[in-house]
Amino acid sequence: MSRAPFQVRCVEAADAAGLADLWHADSRLGQHEAGRHDIPSTIRKVLAGTNDRIVVAVVNDVIVGAAYLRIGPLMPLTSDQAVFVHLLKVDEAFRRRGVARGLMEAAVSWAEEQGTSHVLTVAGGISRESSRFLARLGLSPVAVVRAAPTAALRAKLPMEVPALVRGGAGQRNNLGQVLAARRATRRSQSV
Known part of the structure; x- marks a missing residue:
């Protein structure tokens, strides 16, 4: 060629x-x-x-x-x-x-x-x-990049946003409250 x-x-x-x-x-x-x-x-x-x-x-x-x-x-x-x-x-x-x-x-x-x-x-x-x-050319893989539309990813994730993310800068959330919220969300989804 x-x-x-x-x-x-x-x-x-x-x-x-x-x-x-x-x-x-x-x-x-x-x-x-x-x-x-x-x-x-x-x-x-x-x-x-x-x-x-x-x-x-x-x-x-x-x-x-x-x-x-x-x-x-x-x-x-x-x-x-x-x-x-x-x-x-x-x-x-x-x-x-x-x-x-x-x-x-x-x-x-x-x-x-x-x-x-x-x-x-x-x-x-x-x-x-x-x-x-x-x-x-000598380029080797260093990572796997995955992508999804936001709506599709939202459908796979809990509807309840964890308290840690929801809270504003002035609110202090401890780890126990966040974990309890996650457990409650999982329980409600499995029912």
């Missing part, structure tokens, strides 16, 4: 339609029209800030790949920073031609410019091809 001649560059305001076509090409990112309108404002935010960057791979002025890069804390409670790679996506017609590798190279270069020691990325849980690609 030949390598496609592509260029990797930072996003420009005029790239909104091309990014929408690429990122919304499958249903996992959401095909709804409201999501399509968010990309221009996201691009404006990225261009105005310093902690985010979108890189695009372009062939003949057409976006064939993109990645959203963000600098943030490596982990909570640490001062170490990392570059997080989100929404790494390559058009199906240009896969296995070095485009994703070029986008990851841009992420590593930005991490080096920013003085960060790590690059982290998220691959879809069902994306075997993406996971294998990232493993070949």
